[in-house]
Each structure stands twice: as structure tokens, then as C-alpha cells.
Amino acid sequence: MGYRVVDTDAVEPAPDRPCEQRALSEAAGLTQMAVNRFVAEPGEQIPLAYHYHDEQEEVFYVLSGTLHVETPEETYTVEADQLFAVEPGSPQRAFNPEEAEEPVAVVAVGAPPAADDAHAYDPDA
Template sequence: MGYRVVDTDAVEPAPDRPCDQRALSEPAGLTQMAVNRFVAEPGEQIPLAYHYHDEQEEAFFVLSGTLHVETPEETYEVGPNDLFAVEPESPQRAFNPEDATEAVDVVAVGAPPSADDVHAYEPEP
């Protein structure tokens, strides 16, 4: 059996992200899912680009603030204690708008973990 407690504040933020992103899978010893914690200040987005995955399912659980998720059909507003789920092949871009009054704190889970199945998405003008 294996158990771990991870102090997410002790995990170093990724240096190349548009917001504060802490990759938690490795410190937790997880190999079957990707787990990240994001804190996006007003005007920051969570992913590097508007994107979709071939096989990965994603879930965003909002701890505080309001997460905005742009999709081809609409932009969702996801508040504290709500979960936003994304099926494979569903384009999305999660962000905190510039006019927000506070940061948004989110735990994101993706499974299966894969860096090779992500694709940039260009929305129609």
C-alpha cells in the first residue's frame, strides 16, 4: 500500500506557464493521471493555448474565485466547489478574465496523462 500527503505550496511552480502552475502528480507518486494546481490572477489563462486532447479527459475543480472556460459554443463560468468536465476532442481554454476582482484557484485532473495527445485549436473568427 502507498499513501502520500503533498503540501501543494511546497511544490515549485512551473517556470514556463502563463499562471502559477504546480505539477502534483510526481510528488504524489501518481502515474495514471495528471494532477495540477493552478492559481490564475486576473488576465491570466491556465493552459498554454486554446486546445483539445485526443484521449485525455479533464476535470477542473474550482477552490476559490470564478474560472471562465471558453469553448466553441459558449463561455462557462465555474464557481467555487463546482467541477467543469471536458471530454476528449472538446476544445477549451480556461482563464481568469482581466476584469476579475480576485485570483481563481483550481485543481485540474487529466487522465490518462499524456503530453502527446494535445493539439492547438483555432476558433473560427
């Protein structure tokens, strides 16, 4: 059996991200899913780009603040204690709008973990 408690504040933020991202999977010893904690200040986005995944399912659970998720059809507003789910092949861009009054804190889970599964999406193409 294997169990771990991870102090998420002890995990160093990833460099060169548009917001604070703490990659928690490795610290937790996880191999079947990717788990990240994000804190996005007003005007910051969570992913590096508007994107989609071929295989990976993603969920964003909002801990505090309000997350906005742009899709080709609409922009969703996700409040604290709500979960936003994304199926493979569905483009999205999660962000905290410039006019927001507070940061948004989110736990994101993707499965299966797929480093080479993300593809940029151009909404104007």
C-alpha cells in the same frame, strides 16, 4: 500499499506558464493521472493555448474565485465548489478574465496522463 501527503506549496511552480502551475502528479507518485494546481490572476489563462485532447478527460475543480472556460459554443462560468468536465476532442481554454476582482484557484485532473495528447485549437479556423 502506498500513501503520500503532498504539501502543494512545497512543489515548485512550473516555469514559463501563463499563470502559477504546480504539477502534483510526480510528487504524489501518480502514474495514471495528471494532477495540477493552478492560481490565475485576473487576465491570466490556465493552459498554454486553446486546445483539445485526443484521449485525455479533464476536470477543473474551482477552489476559490470564478473560472471561465471558453469553448466553440459558449463561455462557461464555473464558481467555487463547482466542477467543469471536458471530454476528449472538446476544445477549451480556461482563464480568469481581465475584469475579475480576485485570483481563481483550481485543481485540474486529467486521465490518462498524456504529454503528447494536447493539440492547439484555432477558433477562427
